[in-house]
Each structure stands twice: as structure tokens, then as C-alpha cells.
Amino acid sequence: MGRIREPHGAPVLLVVSFLLSALCFSQAKSELRSSALLGDPLLANLSACHHSFTDANRPAYCCPPRRDIDQRLVQFDLSKLSQTQKRVRRAVHHLDADFIAKYQKAVAIMKSLPSDHPHSFFRQANNHCLYCTGSYDQVNSSSLFKIHRSWLFFPWHRAFLFFHERILGKLIGDETFALPYWSWDTPEGMQIPEIFARGVLSDGERDEAHLPPTIANLNYNKEASVRPSDEQVKVNLAFMHKQMVSGAKKRELFLGCKVTAGEEGFCDGPGTVEGAPHNTLHSWVGSGVNPEREDMGAFYSAAKDPIFYAHHSNIDRLWEVWKELREGKDADFEEHAWLESAFTFYDENLRFVRIKVRDLLDTHKLGYEYEEIPLPWVNAKPKPTASxxxxxxxxxxxxxxxxxxxxxxxxxxxxxxxxxxxxxxxxxxxxxxxxxxxxxxxxxxxxxxxxxxxxxxxxxxxxxxxxxxxxxxxxxxxxxxxxxxxxxxxxxxxxxxxxxxxxxxxxxxxxxxxxxxxxxxxxxxxxxxxxxxxxxxxxxxxxxxxxx
CATH class of the missing domain: 2.60.120 (Jelly Rolls)
Incomplete structure (x- = not known):
């Protein structure tokens, strides 16, 4: 900027005051213009659900038997949430026999429901397929509605688990039931948990080379790991430090890019944890003999494996941990386009509910919390190479x-x-x-x-x-x-x-x-x-x- 020259005969104070007022007005206009340019919230056009093919040219039809657009839509009201006692999500390796039996019973009942029932395990799994494959367009646009690789990733999956958890509790008459989380970010949890190796919580489509006692590779690259178990643990902890601490200092870096409605609002930029270990563990668990490493290794089929829900419960927990590490400072986006984006699910009472991102930012208000466990990766920063x-x-x-x-x-x-x-x-x-x-x-x-x-x-x-x-x-x-x-x-x-x-x-x-x-x-x-x-x-x- 050049120097400001005093007009002839005008008091300096008046000129400065005028300039400051103009500057504030200009700044306000700029902020409003920036907000408008960001775009509109995302909503799914429920009037038409699309048939799809997998990359291997196999049909993948995730659509519900009854059109969502024909259902009576209820707006989720956080203030009216019924919860007499807070649900506590515990680490899988801390579960006792009574809880495991209760969890198995709930999933068994869910799997026994007719496939067209909104609470059936089949329909629950296809909820993920619907929104990760682009089965729906966006409202007023031919652009696909997708919830991966952007700032929608964390809130959509939180909503999915929230309703899934409450449905399981309803099926066994226990409103305190809480999903466990697979704490693969800690040494005690870096193997596929035993409870997912048998019965209704098992899945036949997993990589046999990665079953217990193999240590998970959080930065998996489809190559067989030759590291000793103790070294793999160290690698995992260093990787978590990068993804959660040193490389996640801003909201967009952790939560993902700011996708908004329409083609002009498109972005494809996952946050640190979504890219890995989220994506990498999906592939690590999935079967290497299947063309797309199904079930867990492809998003359209991932939720068919019961371990999906424990995996994403840990992802959801890490969102809370990241907020705590930041002490709440600039942890949530404030943009209207994020807060007003919304998703639809059936709740535990078979109501078809639309829930907004703004309703999903406080787990305590949603009626659940996470059992706290040590975070050894917080101080696991590696050193530069000597050469x-x-x-x-x-x-x-x-x-x-x-x-x-x-x-x-x-x-x-x-x-x-x-x-x-x-x-x-x-x-x-x-x-x-x-x-x-x-x-x-x-x-x-x-x-x-x-x-x-x-x-x-x-x-x-x-x-x-x-x-x-x-x-x-x-x-x-x-x-x-x-x-x-x-x-x-x-x-x-x-x-x-x-x-x-x-x-x-x-x-x-x-x-x-x-x-x-x-x-x-x-x-x-x-x-x-x-x-x-x-x-x-x-x-x-x-x-x-x-x-x-």
C-alpha cells in the first residue's frame, strides 16, 4: 500500500476515522462474500437411488426396498434425546464375558431380521454402501452425494454408529448398550480382537495372514510385513504421532477438505486419519483373494464385516482425542455449509430421521463417552536419519x-x-x-x-x-x-x-x-x-x- 496523504484542510482524525470505517465495511463485505462463495450444505436427493457396478464389473445395488423419499421424515432434535444413563464405549480388550455375550446376542438378533427390515444387519451394512458409492445425487444437482475424502467423513460415520448402537440396544432391551472400540492405536489392541474371530461377530472374508497374533500395520501397503512384532508396534506409534499430533495441527488437515453442494463445491482431500490408518486398516483386514479385498477392503462391502463397527468406533474416539489434544481450540469448523449438511437414518424406533452435522459435535449431548486408555503415541516422535x-x-x-x-x-x-x-x-x-x-x-x-x-x-x-x-x-x-x-x-x-x-x-x-x-x-x-x-x-x- 502507498502512503495516505492528508487532504487539504481536513483534520487527520476525521480522515483516519473515515478510512477505518471504510476498511471495516470492506472487510465485512469480503467476509460475507467469502462465506457465500464457500457454497451450500449437502443433502441427498432421496427421490432416486442408482444401480451401480463394482470395479470388477459385478452388480452392487445398495438401495432400500422402499424409497426413502416416500417415508415420513423427522428432523432429529438433540434437546429431546431420551437417555437416562450415559453409554460408555469400552476398548475391546477390556470387555468381560457378560458384555461379549450381550453384544453377540444383539448382533444375532439383528442378523435374524428380514433383509428388508431397516434394523436388519443387511440394511445396516448397505447404509454405508449407499453413501460411500454415490447411490444418491445431491439435492438440486447431478453431483454424487458421498461422505468419504472430505469434512463429511467424521460426522457421517458418527451418525451411523450412533443409530446403529441404539438399535442394537433396543433389540436386547438395554438402553445403556454401547459399541466397543478396537484400539489399534495402542500396543494392547494392535491385533484383530479374538471376539471377532468366531460366531456372529466373525467374517469369512478376511486376510488369513493378518489374523492373530499378527500385529496390524497401520501404514499397510499390500506388501507382506517382515518386521518383528515389537518393531511394528514402534512403527505404528510413530505413525499415529504423525497423523494425530505433528501433522494434524489444523482442522482441514485432520477433518478433510471443505466439500459443498454442486459440481462447483467438489473437493477430494481426506484428512490425516481418514487416509491412514482408516483406509489402510480397511485394506489390511480385507481378504487378499478377493478382487477388491472384500469385505473390509472395499467401501461398498466394508460394513458387512462386524469388525467395521469397532474399527469406526475407534475412529470416532480419535476425533474426540484430537479435540482434547487441542484443548477445544479451533476444533470444529464454523462454516454454515458444514454445520447444516445432513444425513438420513432409521432410528431405534423405526423413525426415518434427518440429522445435521451441528447435532453431532458433542458426544456427551449424544449420550455416550469413551473409556479412557493410555496414548503412548503422543510422545512417539521419531528422529531424523543420520545421513x-x-x-x-x-x-x-x-x-x-x-x-x-x-x-x-x-x-x-x-x-x-x-x-x-x-x-x-x-x-x-x-x-x-x-x-x-x-x-x-x-x-x-x-x-x-x-x-x-x-x-x-x-x-x-x-x-x-x-x-x-x-x-x-x-x-x-x-x-x-x-x-x-x-x-x-x-x-x-x-x-x-x-x-x-x-x-x-x-x-x-x-x-x-x-x-x-x-x-x-x-x-x-x-x-x-x-x-x-x-x-x-x-x-x-x-x-x-x-x-x-
Whole structure:
């Protein structure tokens, strides 16, 4: 801005006052315009449900036997929620025999109901299929209504579990019944729990190589793990630290991108935990002999496995833990488009209910809470590799792979790709870093087929270490994981939204401090494909942004 010159004969105070008023008015208009530009809330058009095919060209029809549009719709009223005693969700490894018997009874009754009954296990599982495969359009739009890879992920799944849990309790006459959670983020819970290995809680479509006592790989890449159990535990804890603490300092990084109504509101950018360990564990549990690693490995079939609900109960718990780690500071989005987005479910009394995101932000008001357990990953930050500095010097003296943030054409990830990315701001103060998180943006990620695909992202890591490095090195910035959506609409072709690709955002302010790279003009960002999936992926480029 140029200097402000005092008008002839006008008091300075008056000029300043006028300018401040104009500035405030301009700022208010800007804020209103920004709010309007963000878009409208998402609602599903319940008048038409679409037939679909899986990626393996098998029919996948999730639609209810009776059209949702014909049902009497009731608006959920949080103030009228009937709950005499709070439900307490406990870790699976803390359950006693009485609760396990009660849980098995509830699921057995649910599975015995006719398949067209809204409370049947079949229809419950298909609720997930409906909203993860795009069986519904959005209201007043031909754009699909989907609840993955955006800020709708956490609230939709919370609503799904909320009603599912209350239905199970209703079936056994116990209004205190609470779903257990599979605490795969703690060493005690890093195996598939025994209660899901037999009876009504079992599922025949799981990877036999991953049954107990195998330790779960939270950053799974479809390759057989050769790590000893104790080392895998350390890797998992370091990975959780990245996804929950150092890499999740802003709402959008943790909760996902801000999708709004219509084609213009499209975004595809999952939050840290949704990408992994959510997606990775879905694939890790699913059967490797099935084309899309069904059941858990494909979203259209995932909820057919009873372990799905314990898995997502832990995801929901981690949302609460993340809020607590932030001490409630800027934990929830405030945008109208998020708060007023809504989903429909049958409740325990067979009422067809519409519930808004704003009703799903307080678990205590919803009548449940989580048993607290230790969080060993909070302080599990890894250290930089000893050879990191030498490797970077070697890179800088060699050929430059890409100095541009965005390439002229998309780049295939057949093998590792490294970019030198320039940083617009350097040497920021602590206050500036708290206000704005420096992030890596990998844009235009496209998976040629709806298959499991994954790449890891590293900062300033030596080329010789890329193939073997993982979450145990501080240079690890995060992962992109694509889990098969499992369904596409009959006759559907790639539109403008599909051509945009996925955007991956990774917080790196703390990482750069730990690497001693905060004053550097540029950093080296490596994208390392895993499990042979790079042949299916391309990216447009990498850049640095700052996220408030």
C-alpha cells in the first residue's frame, strides 16, 4: 500500500476515522462474500437411488426396498434425546464375558431380521454402501452425494454408529448398550480382537495372514510385513504421532477438505486419519483373494464385516482425542455449509430421521463417552536419519528433477519422484507458525482404476533410503492411500470432478523445525509409490502453501 496523504484542510482524525470505517465495511463485505462463495450444505436427493457396478464389473445395488423419499421424515432434535444413563464405549480388550455375550446376542438378533427390515444387519451394512458409492445425487444437482475424502467423513460415520448402537440396544432391551472400540492405536489392541474371530461377530472374508497374533500395520501397503512384532508396534506409534499430533495441527488437515453442494463445491482431500490408518486398516483386514479385498477392503462391502463397527468406533474416539489434544481450540469448523449438511437414518424406533452435522459435535449431548486408555503415541516422535544432511547436499549437487510447483503434464509414479520445492516464507516466528501451518500440497492425484494405491511422502530424505524408510524416520511427512470405492454408477463417465483429481495436504511446520530446515529456501519432496501401485497413479505437481 502507498502512503495516505492528508487532504487539504481536513483534520487527520476525521480522515483516519473515515478510512477505518471504510476498511471495516470492506472487510465485512469480503467476509460475507467469502462465506457465500464457500457454497451450500449437502443433502441427498432421496427421490432416486442408482444401480451401480463394482470395479470388477459385478452388480452392487445398495438401495432400500422402499424409497426413502416416500417415508415420513423427522428432523432429529438433540434437546429431546431420551437417555437416562450415559453409554460408555469400552476398548475391546477390556470387555468381560457378560458384555461379549450381550453384544453377540444383539448382533444375532439383528442378523435374524428380514433383509428388508431397516434394523436388519443387511440394511445396516448397505447404509454405508449407499453413501460411500454415490447411490444418491445431491439435492438440486447431478453431483454424487458421498461422505468419504472430505469434512463429511467424521460426522457421517458418527451418525451411523450412533443409530446403529441404539438399535442394537433396543433389540436386547438395554438402553445403556454401547459399541466397543478396537484400539489399534495402542500396543494392547494392535491385533484383530479374538471376539471377532468366531460366531456372529466373525467374517469369512478376511486376510488369513493378518489374523492373530499378527500385529496390524497401520501404514499397510499390500506388501507382506517382515518386521518383528515389537518393531511394528514402534512403527505404528510413530505413525499415529504423525497423523494425530505433528501433522494434524489444523482442522482441514485432520477433518478433510471443505466439500459443498454442486459440481462447483467438489473437493477430494481426506484428512490425516481418514487416509491412514482408516483406509489402510480397511485394506489390511480385507481378504487378499478377493478382487477388491472384500469385505473390509472395499467401501461398498466394508460394513458387512462386524469388525467395521469397532474399527469406526475407534475412529470416532480419535476425533474426540484430537479435540482434547487441542484443548477445544479451533476444533470444529464454523462454516454454515458444514454445520447444516445432513444425513438420513432409521432410528431405534423405526423413525426415518434427518440429522445435521451441528447435532453431532458433542458426544456427551449424544449420550455416550469413551473409556479412557493410555496414548503412548503422543510422545512417539521419531528422529531424523543420520545421513539426511549429507544426502541433501548430494542431491543439490546433482541434477534437478523439478523446480516447478506444477508440471506441464501429469507425472506417473512408476518409481519414486523427487521435487525441489521453493518455500515462499522462511524463518517464521512461533506465533506465525501457530497462526499458519506450512503444508505440502500434492495436487491432481489420479488413480487410473478404482484400486488400492498408495505412496509415501518424505522431506529431505536421501534417495538410497526411500525404499526402506517409513514412519520411524522424521523425514516422513505422510501418505496418500486410495481404497476402492467399490462402485460406480451404470453408464457413468469421468466428468469435470473426476478430472480434478485428489489433493493431499500434509502439515510440515514442526517437521522442518526438527530437520533444521526452517531457514532453507527450498526442500526436497519425494513421492515413493508402495506395493507396486505406482503404475496406476499420476500427479500434477507439488507446492507449498500456508493454512490458517
Amino acid at each position: 539426511s544432511a549429507a544426502s541433501i547436499k548430494k542431491r543439490k549437487s546433482g541434477s534437478l528433477l523439478s523446480r516447478r510447483a506444477v508440471m506441464e503434464k501429469e507425472r506417473a509414479l512408476v518409481s519414486s519422484v523427487t521435487f525441489e520445492v521453493y518455500r515462499p516464507k522462511r524463518g517464521r516466528s512461533k506465533e506465525e507458525k501457530e497462526r499458519e501451518e506450512e503444508i505440502i500440497v500434492v495436487e491432481g492425484i489420479r488413480v487410473k482404476r478404482d484400486v488400492y494405491a498408495k505412496f509415501d511422502v518424505f522431506v529431505n530424505l536421501g534417495a538410497e533410503e526411500e525404499k526402506i524408510a517409513g514412519p520411524l524416520v522424521r523425514e516422513f511427512a505422510g501418505s496418500f492411500v486410495n481404497t476402492p470405492h467399490g462402485s460406480r454408477r451404470i453408464g457413468e463417465t469421468e466428468g469435470k470432478m473426476g478430472k480434478k483429481g485428489t489433493t493431499l495436504k500434509l502439515g510440515i511446520s514442526e517437521l522442518l523445525d526438527d530437520l533444521g530446515a526452517d531457514e532453507d529456501e527450498s526442500i526436497w519432496v519425494s513421492l515413493v509409490p508402495r506395493g507396486g501401485s505406482g503404475v496406476f497413479m499420476t500427479v500434477d505437481g507439488v507446492r507449498i502453501e500456508f493454512l490458517r
